[in-house]
Amino acid sequence: MSAELTPYEIFEAGPVHLQCGITLPDAKLAYATYGRLNAALDNVVVYPTRYGGSHADNEFLIGPGMALDPEKYFIIVPNMLGNGVSSSPSNTPVPLAGPDFPLITQYDNVMLQERLLREVFGITKVRLACGWSMGGQQAYHWAALFPDKVEAMACFCGQAITAGHTYVFLEGVKHALITDPAWMQGRYKEPPWRGLTAKGRVWAGWVLSQEWFREELWRGMGYVSVEDYLKNVWDAMYYGLDANDMLSLIATWQACDISANPLYNGDREAALKAITAKSIVLPCRTDFYFPPEDNAREVAVMPDAELRVIDSVWGHYAGGGRNQPDTDAIDAALRELLA
Structure with missing residues (x-):
């Protein structure tokens, strides 16, 4: 994780039955929140973490005057299982420690995150789900698994389905x-x-x-x-x-498929068509992991989605806060979705 670990909370989820058929007996979901939940419970942004990152690495898009302004929105940043902060190979006791840690899917991650929002905060509506890279995979899953709960979705330099080349x-x-x-x-x-x-x-x-x-x-x-x-x-x-x-995170990334769950049973087109959230998908022109051509196929099936290519030489890093003009483009898209 490239940023110092900032304060976070732990959702003690108890036994969690994973898609791979293994149960995490004492699952822990680490999360950080920014801003305050309003009385109507309708100012919620879910912004999951990326490969090798923690909640602290997401903070470059959160701040006063930005689209993700803590004065306006209640921003929840859940840490992916396997990232070393939530339940992971490095912090889970035997017999599921280290290389015996089970396969985690993005379906597993998002279903657990939905429990966090509902059980801890009583949240049933998400104003925006967004994320970079593997965080964008989770944003896609949020919009497909809970189309009646998610109003808007943004994926920057990410995909709904891991391509063969990736x-x-x-x-x-x-x-x-x-x-x-x-x-x-x-x-x-x-x-x-x-x-x-x-x-x-x-x-x-x-x-x-x-x-x-x-x-x-x-x-x-x-x-x-x-x-x-x-x-x-x-x-x-x-x-x-x-x-x-x-x-563990590589295995999660490789297994990412928005349709590989009981709701869609492998029907990728049905999963993408189910995303009714107003969506902006932001690939970078020079991203080797998630090229615009792959996102274009996804967006073509989605009912209310726009493909907006970031014209940058920063490749995958265009989505990660390394180059200010790229970050500005993402912030502008999030601002539109939240308007």
Whole structure:
């Protein structure tokens, strides 16, 4: 997680039966809230976390004068299962610890999040569900699983269904970790540093575009060469994160399919058509994970959706607060949906 962990609460969910057929006996959903819930319970924004991130990493889009203004909205940021803050391989006791932690789907995540809103706050209406990357996957799931509850949805640099090309990319990241001899089938005595370093180097070549490197934008960050940038930014990017947690999130990402649940039974078109929320889907023109062409297919089926491409060389990072013009474009879209 790239940001310092800011205050959060824990929803003690008790036994949670997962799609994979395993029960988490004492599931914990960590979440943070920003702003106040109004008397009508209708100023709610759900803004789930992304791969490798916590609630603190979402705060770049929350603030006075922004679309997600805590003076106006009650913003709930739930941490995905597996991210090291909610129930995860690194904090779950045996027999489900480490590599024995079960597969989590985005359906599992969102069904648990809906329980949090309903059981803790009495919330039955969501003004906006939004998110970046894996957070956008969850926003899509919110809108499809609870079409009568979600009024608006925004996904920035994310998808409803993980594409085959992205699945293969994630296989490369996964194998960078698990081929480190220190990984020991997930029962490592110390972090698999070589695998974590390799994971960072693989990720660096995918998260930013060819144009970004061609324009040498790393120079604006104070680095004198590509290798200088890789060494100082990416080699230790994942050192503070647990390898089994990262593998759990990869498995969740690879399994993402908006229709893979009892409501839609694999009918992807039906799941997308069920999204009645006013939606803006914001891919980046240069995103290798979630290219605009994939989102265009999704949006074409949705009843009230707009495809709005972010024209940026920042690739997947266009959705993550790294470049202010990209963040401004996302903020403007959220402002429209909340108007």
